[in-house]
Amino acid sequence: MSLIVQKYGGTSVGDVDRIRNVAARVARCRAAGDDLVVVVSAMAGETNRLVALAHQMHSEADEREKDVLLSTGEQVTVALLAIALNAAGCPAVSFLGHQVRIATDSAFGKARIKSIDATRIGAALGDGRVVVVAGFQGVDGDDNITTLGRGGSDTSAVALAAALHADGCEIYTDVEGVFTSDPRICPNARKLDRISYEEMLELASLGAKVLQIRSVEFAKRYRVPLHVRSTFSEAEGTWVVEEEASMEDVLVSGVTYDRDEAKITLVRVPDQPGLAARVFGPIADANISVDMIIQNASAEGTTDLTFTVPKGDFRNALAIVQANARELGAAGVRTDTDVAKVSIVGLGMRSHAGVAAKMFRTLAEAGINIEMISTSEIKTSVVIAAKYVELAVRVLHDAFLGGRQPAEAS
Amino acid sequence: MSLIVQKYGGTSVGDVDRIRNVAARVARCRAAGDDLVVVVSAMAGETNRLVALAHQMHSEADEREKDVLLSTGEQVTVALLAIALNAAGCPAVSFLGHQVRIATDSAFGKARIKSIDATRIGAALGDGRVVVVAGFQGVDGDDNITTLGRGGSDTSAVALAAALHADGCEIYTDVEGVFTSDPRICPNARKLDRISYEEMLELASLGAKVLQIRSVEFAKRYRVPLHVRSTFSEAEGTWVVEEEASMEDVLVSGVTYDRDEAKITLVRVPDQPGLAARVFGPIADANISVDMIIQNASAEGTTDLTFTVPKGDFRNALAIVQANARELGAAGVRTDTDVAKVSIVGLGMRSHAGVAAKMFRTLAEAGINIEMISTSEIKTSVVIAAKYVELAVRVLHDAFLGGRQPAEAS
Numbered sequence: 001m002s003l004i005v006q007k008y009g010g011t012s013v014g015d016v017d018r019i020r021n022v023a024a025r026v027a028r029c030r031a032a033g034d035d036l037v038v039v040v041s042a043m044a045g046e047t048n049r050l051v052a053l054a055h056q057m058h059s060e061a062d063e064r065e066k067d068v069l070l071s072t073g074e075q076v077t078v079a080l081l082a083i084a085l086n087a088a089g090c091p092a093v094s095f096l097g098h099q100v101r102i103a104t105d106s107a108f109g110k111a112r113i114k115s116i117d118a119t120r121i122g123a124a125l126g127d128g129r130v131v132v133v134a135g136f137q138g139v140d141g142d143d144n145i146t147t148l149g150r151g152g153s154d155t156s157a158v159a160l161a162a163a164l165h166a167d168g169c170e171i172y173t174d175v176e177g178v179f180t181s182d183p184r185i186c187p188n189a190r191k192l193d194r195i196s197y198e199e200m201l202e203l204a205s206l207g208a209k210v211l212q213i214r215s216v217e218f219a220k221r222y223r224v225p226l227h228v229r230s231t232f233s234e235a236e237g238t239w240v241v242e243e244e245a246s247m248e249d250v251l252v253s254g255v256t257y258d259r260d261e262a263k264i265t266l267v268r269v270p271d272q273p274g275l276a277a278r279v280f281g282p283i284a285d286a287n288i289s290v291d292m293i294i295q296n297a298s299a300e301g302t303t304d305l306t307f308t309v310p311k312g313d314f315r316n317a318l319a320i321v322q323a324n325a326r327e328l329g330a331a332g333v334r335t336d337t338d339v340a341k342v343s344i345v346g347l348g349m350r351s352h353a354g355v356a357a358k359m360f361r362t363l364a365e366a367g368i369n370i371e372m373i374s375t376s377e378i379k380t381s382v383v384i385a386a387k388y389v390e391l392a393v394r395v396l397h398d399a400f401l402g403g404r405q406p407a408e409a410s
Numbered sequence: 411m412s413l414i415v416q417k418y419g420g421t422s423v424g425d426v427d428r429i430r431n432v433a434a435r436v437a438r439c440r441a442a443g444d445d446l447v448v449v450v451s452a453m454a455g456e457t458n459r460l461v462a463l464a465h466q467m468h469s470e471a472d473e474r475e476k477d478v479l480l481s482t483g484e485q486v487t488v489a490l491l492a493i494a495l496n497a498a499g500c501p502a503v504s505f506l507g508h509q510v511r512i513a514t515d516s517a518f519g520k521a522r523i524k525s526i527d528a529t530r531i532g533a534a535l536g537d538g539r540v541v542v543v544a545g546f547q548g549v550d551g552d553d554n555i556t557t558l559g560r561g562g563s564d565t566s567a568v569a570l571a572a573a574l575h576a577d578g579c580e581i582y583t584d585v586e587g588v589f590t591s592d593p594r595i596c597p598n599a600r601k602l603d604r605i606s607y608e609e610m611l612e613l614a615s616l617g618a619k620v621l622q623i624r625s626v627e628f629a630k631r632y633r634v635p636l637h638v639r640s641t642f643s644e645a646e647g648t649w650v651v652e653e654e655a656s657m658e659d660v661l662v663s664g665v666t667y668d669r670d671e672a673k674i675t676l677v678r679v680p681d682q683p684g685l686a687a688r689v690f691g692p693i694a695d696a697n698i699s700v701d702m703i704i705q706n707a708s709a710e711g712t713t714d715l716t717f718t719v720p721k722g723d724f725r726n727a728l729a730i731v732q733a734n735a736r737e738l739g740a741a742g743v744r745t746d747t748d749v750a751k752v753s754i755v756g757l758g759m760r761s762h763a764g765v766a767a768k769m770f771r772t773l774a775e776a777g778i779n780i781e782m783i784s785t786s787e788i789k790t791s792v793v794i795a796a797k798y799v800e801l802a803v804r805v806l807h808d809a810f811l812g813g814r815q816p817a818e819a820s
Contacts, residue, residue, distance in 0.1 A: 064503070065490075079476070
């Protein structure tokens, strides 16, 4: 008998009928003999509705109270799912973050889980019940309700799996698993059977929406095998697991993109020690995450300093940079919000030379100009004009991942 | 400086604008120097929406999970009100039932408050904040969420006022106070300035919807002065307070009615010891509250036993009685669902004879037949045909409470 944590996302519990379907699925797994802890998100659209309510009340609602508000979304779902399970003859009980002490820090809206008290869940499982836990929420040391940020239910599920020493964690979603690329723009994209935590981390942080980054970090740290699969079919999905030797044979596991990028360039800044700190310190203080940074020193002792930020932070970041530009001695500030990032990810890049070069050549052959480049051990990202995103993803996918054949490195 | 508990009902917080109005009102009171604890209900319609969701999921949703679901209604309101108050520059913090340990028994859906831990509220007040508390909800000894039943937020407010030794408890609603009768059917009805707990208890249990019965019991027990008043005006409402000598001068304080009555008669039952217990035992076991009971022994050793139940319980009660009727030797069972109860309430009835007689005479003069009579120390109720309700209320109001003059006993 295994202990499995299952997580169902907002689309999977989008209305009463879908919740009933989830209950049927859970009841079948339970009948097959597994102990089950089920983590659910808010019904699709509900979190947005609540955010809009808070925003209607005040454009800058205080974060503590917003978390009190948002956490009701998952509370509604756990109650409805527990009702559906009990109605289906499958004894179940719901728990909220504070009831199973999903202890977090006090960073409202983006709290991090510190610990989970497994006692109460263990007791309920011991009574033969399915335990339904509200995702996305926790409590801080003063019993204030916190939330974990968008996609936080994934992290709730993985953290519960780790705390309970579960045999696995199944992430149910509306797609069939992790794909080599976005099937909406890349018709040759195919489902991956297995992928390493490291690759999944890169894919998630590069724009793949299938898993919250932090949930993958958690899974990696506590070695929780993740199974990403569809709520609406019985097919196997994608296993996210520890690296295996054979994985290095695949040069590239995925091609991903992110349209949420805006570019800012400080033009011809006198190059001096501490320049980067003076530029990025105030931006970090404003809680803006800078993504890619490129600095090119010229012969004349000046440099062009270019970086990207999420589009939503662009105006704030620009205001900060402009306020600094004169003092830094820059000749000007250039911006471009019409850019996007395309990346390739793969463990094989560590041991095979020439992957990045092949990427650049492929893009050049398609007539796509590269504006910025950034590399890490297992990924290469480029910033290009936004209009070329679909084309870039398709040619890179064809070059590295081929057509419709099963996984095969080029 | 006083400590005041204010409670705002669902209509008062029915949408974002109304919540903003409540925030403005609270902020004014706070600026005037009072310490404030504000209890709120769910936004109007929200509890019904949630009940419907539970019902859609299953016709007999388990009570524990239903409470998890329903308690989100108040959680949304406290968050929004705290956001509105903070936005208005009035520092505020929201608390849920479990955060201030509104400890109840485990009777889900109709829990009773056992204690409240005032520590956290006291600390927040000490910090100069307005404390916003979710009404209607508590936690049992195992940290399960409980709800107090319809109108439970009144009880939350009074219990908080008692626990905090508040100087008063203001119940804000969409009417201007407690009226001598229902203004919708009795144009001469007028607002009462003061009324005793005892009278208010009778009025509430006889169908006046302005306060939950249990909240009045709580207020009486802990001597919390209640001020029932309108959210939408600054006018004084009705004070519900301890009995004062002058109150006895008023024979009748209110005329009330209840259409939610159905009548069942066991015809010509052999009169024997234990008959009532054998009839009403099984009905109580089915959790049906019997209201009025009348038994008239005839000369022939048989009796007609008549009682009333809420219309919603009529079919169940009838089935139980019919199952028993043969065994009890009854000649038959008669029913009437087309009845209503009209009552007069007043402390003066204790010391003045003839009040009931005047009531019967007044109804007779209006041609209204009385089907059942029930009396207590400070009220007299009659059951009449439903079609006469409005007429009965008006003639009784005219007879005891007169026209538009200020309160005056007839």
